[in-house]
Amino acid sequence: MSEPASESSAPGEPDPNAEVLLTMSGIVKTFPGVRALDGVDLEVRAGEVHCLLGQNGAGKSTLIKVLSGAHQPDGGVIRWRDKPTTFGSPNAALNLGIATMYQELDLVDGITVAENIFLGHEHAVFGFPQRRRMRNEARALMRRLGHPEIPPGREVALLSAAGQQLVSMARALVHDARLIIMDEPTAALAADEVDNLFRIVHELTTEGVAVVYISHRLEEIRRIGHRVTVLKDGRTVAAGLDARTTSTSELVNLMSGRMVETVFPKREVSTVDETNEVLRVEGLTRGSEFADVSFTVHAGEIVGLAGLVGAGRSEVLETVFGARKADAGSVWVNGKRLRAGSVPAAVAAGVGLAPEERKSQGLLLDQSVADNVTLASLPEYSTAGFSDRGRELRDSRATLERLDLRPADPRRVVRTLSGGNQQKAVVARWLVRDCKVLLLDEPTRGVDVGARAELYRLIHELASAGVAVVLVSSEVPEVLGLSDRVLVMREGRLLTEAPASELTEAAVLDMVMEGSEVMA
Template identity: 45%
Template sequence: MGQPPLLSMRDIDKYFAGVQALARASLEVGRGEVHGLIGQNGAGKSTMIKILTGYVHRDGGEILFDGNLVSFASPQEAQANGIATIYQEINLVPYRSVTENICLGRERRRMGLLDWRAMHREAKELLARFGIAIDVRRPLSSFNTATQQMVAIARAIGFDARLVIMDEPTSSLHDQEVEVLFEVIRQLKAAGVSVIFVSHKLDELYAVCDRVTIMRDGRTVKVADMRDLTKLDLVTTMLGRAVAQAAGRQARTGSADASGEKLLEVEHLALGRRVRDVDLEVRAGEIVGLAGLLGSGRSETAQVVFGALKPEAGEIRVKGAPAAFAEPADAIRAGIGFCSEDRKYEGIVPEMSVRENLTLALLPHLAKAGVVDEARQREIVDRFIARLGIKCASPEQKIRELSGGNQQKVLLARWLCMNPKLLLLDEPTRGIDVGAKAEILGLVRELAAEGLGVLLISSELEELTQSSDRIFVLRDGRTVAELAGEAIAEPAIMHAMAHGEAVRQEEAAHG
């Protein structure tokens, strides 16, 4: 680039409660450049953006914007200096009009009064760039999510920003609306505006980005022109797994019976843009891995199966019978348990004891006339503490005082005491130490050997290849590969993640 970059973040450090979230991370964006920012969960992307826009303060490094050293104290200050951010979660005022949302903070006035005519005109003109013609006087909440997302983008553009940050802007948009957004991005680039584009969809990066910064574990690990990177390069760099290094990984040599009862069958499952066409199945005594990059639809698929989300299309069968669970309680009654990805916010109840957390789902079966059978409850808790090796001072200890691995064991015990037939595990080893990971995965294998069916979602390929009897790979909400036996290998999984090819097990075994 002939002229200095618009943005330069150098050697950025950040600690949260003593844990390093960023380590000498960097990000450089040229003038009039569309720059991709990618990485898995915990890579540091969001923290970098929050530091840039003044949500959090850095602990080290420097930021230059338009040649000047800056340290914004708030998002408002960043916005006033030409940086606009569009978040994945729509951050607007739903009961105010579209015009009010677009012009909020920069209202036009005439003779001391709000100039509604000018603001309505501006709102219409901005939305017209997206091909949207709506009544801008109506409340934002009266429009669908895609339109609200377009309003958020129009608001950001209306600030005449020199840098627009788009964090997963296509998550709520349909394909046609995505194309409109891409055209707007190209217009911004032509006008000299820079864009930071955060996305987990590889095809989107190639469609609009000039360069990309890849982050992993709080560090910037690669910066390159998009034209110089293959999709496989992107995937392997994000995961930190070179194909040559991964080639020797051995799959689980389990004893799952291929003729075992089909506990779960999912066909052509669809829900918005996150789940487009998912097929998978789980048999009794089998561990089935579900692989895919962040945003591929893994967690949403499990949530639909468990009744937490409602599918728009497709069929779910449990033990051969059609299942359309209205709520998770229906799935639980059908013998399905679910450990969600977010242990802290969706799993444990931190101020409750180990005993209370462990028997939370079982309480309706322990109570008669509203009174809990405490003797039976204690017997069950003691049995599962011993079986899973849960380390706690006593069953009455608050669960928040336990290590992450022991918290995860309590959550597993919560479902095991229900005697389920199928267990959905979403990132069961995230955030726990190596020893605890090995214990939990060993426990999962024991449960499968006893006949439990397990759907294992994990971002760690080694974890999947060494634990799974079969693996289904998702890409952009679709099942693109099914691997079994010797065909299970990290290179095959990464290839499917990158290229979206339907590499079925026969092809992988002979390819």
């Protein structure tokens, strides 16, 4: 359950007579074989948080790329401050006062925080960059965002995912934008950082800045939003809904065209085979990231890892998978010890990982869906060095249909899929591989309510088939709702483990917070 909005972040009543900053009418955008937008309408007023809802593939990402200048529409009219306009490029949109914070961060790893914030808009005199001025302004922005501890001279690649999100926010704020687009801005943030973000949003809207806010978390929509526009299949199906009073069932029905179960599906019968230990982790330790982590997972069991951002949950999964090498400890699958730090050894033993950062860690974005789905199973599709492309396509299509990936076209380039469908493509890889241990790191991050229900059912289906599942999620109700057993981590160490049925959200929060106010 979400906490009630604090006074500092609760949305005030927007001025019904406020200036209409943006009007998009009948926007159309077509890609080869796909009509992504089919007549979308959107109106945004000064000083409001306008929430954009829709299932993955509904057209949200394409719409904001049109608005940010990354895509050019094929039809329709855009009016900015009551003047017809086009955004020929992201810089053109930014110069008009429209800044975008993308869900998948577009930061440059090899440069500093300050350099990322001012990238493409550096302060310079006679061609020489004013580095001190940019560092000072970057430092002031990080203080405003409530994180003065992030130094402007640090390389951005060294920051956590949450720290990188804050840099992206600072980059949007530095341009003094009139409209800021926020695409899933809280996905990598701990709840105290969410409070910080909402405080900043509230300050901005009181100054007349408008925010287009995209999130799959309906509790956030109610907490921060004023009005809601809903997209489905590239069209606007509802506009101007009250964000706080429109019921969840109505929003879900509008997004999906059908009533979708919004709670975690019940497991009719326990599938845990306690006589069949599939995964054993003993004394796993890696530097300052985590120490002496031990646990087991049986066939048909779902084990959840709960903890704050930075507790070491993702690092443990990556070490089990061989993407990181442990300093001490061991990993065993079906009674055989895995070679430390070897992804091929883990995959050969039947271990699969769906990573948190799907674009940078899990996908070949410019390859087809089929190429991504069969990536871990290539030897099975080869004979005498020749690939059986037909079987690859057939197996990929069957798996995509099972996951309800839309469209279920294995030839489509992964980069063109929505975020939720990209996540499904990662999971599909391990379904084709028929893995024995599936490690899921934030599997529903950026996934809409309908797709979440499908993924929940799929996870239970995999457990029923005997797969051992280890789940990391920043949402405590999700961990408790899906798992048979829960391991609670804090600062790189396991605090406790217990059956999920014996834990409550409050109990987990008490264990992990240690003086903090919120769960990651």
